[in-house]
Amino acid sequence: MDTPSFRCRSCGSSAGEVVLDLGRQPSWDRMPPVAQPLPDPSHLLRMWWCAACGLAQLIEDAGSVEEIPGIEPQAMLDQTELSITRMGDEGLLRPAATVIEFGSPHGGSWLPRLAGHGLVEQTGAGSADIVIDVYGLLHEPDQEVSLQAKAEALAPGGTLVVQLHSFATMLRTGQWYDLRHGHFAYWSVPALDGALRTHGLGVHRAWWYPMAGGTVLLTATRSPAPDAATLALIESERDAGVCDVTRVRRLQDDAASAGRLREWLTAERSAGRLVLGYGAASRSVPLVCRAGIDTGLLPAIADASPAKQGKRMPGTDIPIISPAELVARSPDRVLLFLAGLADEVRGALPDIEEAGGRWVVLDPEPRAIEAATAAETSTLCRPMTL
Ligand SMILES: [Zn+2]
Structure with a gap:
C-alpha cells in the first residue's frame, strides 16, 4: 500500500511499508456511556514498518488520546x-x-x-x-x-x-x-x-x-x-x-484470528452456552471491533475499574459490568482478553469455576482453561487487587 508522504518517526526514512491494516477503528480510550448511540467516530489503524531502522510504528495520529489509567494488575x-x-x-x-x-x-x-x-x-x-x-x-x-x-x-x-x-x-x-x-x-x-x-x-x-x-x-x-x-x-x-x-x-495473517474468535462465539451461542468477557482493556478494543462482535455474541465484558463500569466498549454495544455482576450471571464461559491475568482473576473470582464455568484465553485461538483442583485453587488465592 502506498504511503508516499509517511516518514519514519525515528530515523525519518520513507523506505518502508504498511504491514498491518486494521481498517477503521474507534478510539479505544474513550469508553462511551452505555446509552450513547452508535456509531462512534473511527480512524484508520495501520502499522508501518521502517526498512531503514526496523521500527514498527503507527501511521495515523487519531488526535489526543486520553488513556484511562487501569487497575494495575x-x-x-x-x-x-x-x-x-x-x-x-x-x-x-x-x-x-x-x-x-x-x-x-x-x-x-x-x-x-x-x-x-x-x-x-x-x-x-x-x-x-x-x-x-x-x-x-x-x-x-x-x-x-x-x-x-x-x-x-x-x-x-x-x-x-x-x-x-x-x-x-x-x-x-x-x-x-x-x-x-x-x-x-x-x-x-x-x-x-x-x-x-x-x-x-x-x-x-x-x-x-x-x-x-x-x-x-x-x-x-x-x-x-x-x-x-x-x-x-x-x-x-x-x-x-x-x-x-x-x-x-x-x-496481517495473524489478524485473521479475529474471524476465528467470531466463529467460536457463534458456535458457543449455537450450543446454548452463555459467554461473557473479562478485561475491557485497550487491547480488547481492536479485537472486538475487528471481529465485529456485539451483544448478540458477547452480552457483556466485566472490568474491575469502576471508571469503566456503566460504559460500553467503543465501536460496539457491549456494556462493561463489574466482576460481581459477572459472577452473578453465572456464565458458562468467560473470555479473558488479558491472558496474563488468568491466575489472578481465577483466584479473585473462584465462584466462576465453582459454578461450572470455565475461563477461556486467546492463545490466539480460544482455549478453555481446565478447572483448578482444590490444591491449585488455594495457591491461586492471592490478595485481591482487581
Ligand atoms: Zn526508521
Missing part, C-alpha cells in the same frame, strides 16, 4: 518490584543519585520506590544519573525528539532505564491487537539499540519478563558492554523476525 506490580531489584543488582540505586522519570499511564511511577532507596528526583533543568522510561516511549509521536530528550537528560556516566513491550512479542504471539491509536512506536530491542546509538547510547543490559506475552527491561549507557545474556536476548528477537520484513508482513 498484580503482574505489573511484581514486574516493577523485580525491575527495581535488578537496578539495585546493577549498582544503580546509589543513595543521593539523581533520577528523572518520563512517565506514562502504564506501570505507575517508580519514583516513590526509588526515593525509598535514597535516590533524589531531579526537578527543573539539569541532567540525572538515572533516566527512567516506563512504557512512555511508545506514546511519543516523534521518536527522534523523544530519544534525544532522554539522551540529553542523562548525566555523564548515567544510565537510561527503559521498560517496554517488545515488538518481538507481537510477532511471537501473534498479538496483532497490540496495535492501537495513541501508541506510536513498537520497538524491538535490536531496533531500539540502533536508534539509541545515533544518540550516543547503546543497550547495555536487557531482561525479558513474561507479562503480557513478553516485556523487556533494558538499560542503555554511553559505553555499553552487553553481557552474554543480553546478546542472547537481542539474538532471540532477531530470530523472532523483528528485522525480517517477510515475517513482519505475516501480522
Whole structure:
C-alpha cells in the first residue's frame, strides 16, 4: 500500500511499508456511556514498518488520546518490584543519585520506590544519573525528539532505564491487537539499540519478563558492554523476525484470528452456552471491533475499574459490568482478553469455576482453561487487587 508522504518517526526514512491494516477503528480510550448511540467516530489503524531502522510504528495520529489509567494488575506490580531489584543488582540505586522519570499511564511511577532507596528526583533543568522510561516511549509521536530528550537528560556516566513491550512479542504471539491509536512506536530491542546509538547510547543490559506475552527491561549507557545474556536476548528477537520484513508482513495473517474468535462465539451461542468477557482493556478494543462482535455474541465484558463500569466498549454495544455482576450471571464461559491475568482473576473470582464455568484465553485461538483442583485453587488465592 502506498504511503508516499509517511516518514519514519525515528530515523525519518520513507523506505518502508504498511504491514498491518486494521481498517477503521474507534478510539479505544474513550469508553462511551452505555446509552450513547452508535456509531462512534473511527480512524484508520495501520502499522508501518521502517526498512531503514526496523521500527514498527503507527501511521495515523487519531488526535489526543486520553488513556484511562487501569487497575494495575498484580503482574505489573511484581514486574516493577523485580525491575527495581535488578537496578539495585546493577549498582544503580546509589543513595543521593539523581533520577528523572518520563512517565506514562502504564506501570505507575517508580519514583516513590526509588526515593525509598535514597535516590533524589531531579526537578527543573539539569541532567540525572538515572533516566527512567516506563512504557512512555511508545506514546511519543516523534521518536527522534523523544530519544534525544532522554539522551540529553542523562548525566555523564548515567544510565537510561527503559521498560517496554517488545515488538518481538507481537510477532511471537501473534498479538496483532497490540496495535492501537495513541501508541506510536513498537520497538524491538535490536531496533531500539540502533536508534539509541545515533544518540550516543547503546543497550547495555536487557531482561525479558513474561507479562503480557513478553516485556523487556533494558538499560542503555554511553559505553555499553552487553553481557552474554543480553546478546542472547537481542539474538532471540532477531530470530523472532523483528528485522525480517517477510515475517513482519505475516501480522496481517495473524489478524485473521479475529474471524476465528467470531466463529467460536457463534458456535458457543449455537450450543446454548452463555459467554461473557473479562478485561475491557485497550487491547480488547481492536479485537472486538475487528471481529465485529456485539451483544448478540458477547452480552457483556466485566472490568474491575469502576471508571469503566456503566460504559460500553467503543465501536460496539457491549456494556462493561463489574466482576460481581459477572459472577452473578453465572456464565458458562468467560473470555479473558488479558491472558496474563488468568491466575489472578481465577483466584479473585473462584465462584466462576465453582459454578461450572470455565475461563477461556486467546492463545490466539480460544482455549478453555481446565478447572483448578482444590490444591491449585488455594495457591491461586492471592490478595485481591482487581
Ligand atoms: Zn526508521
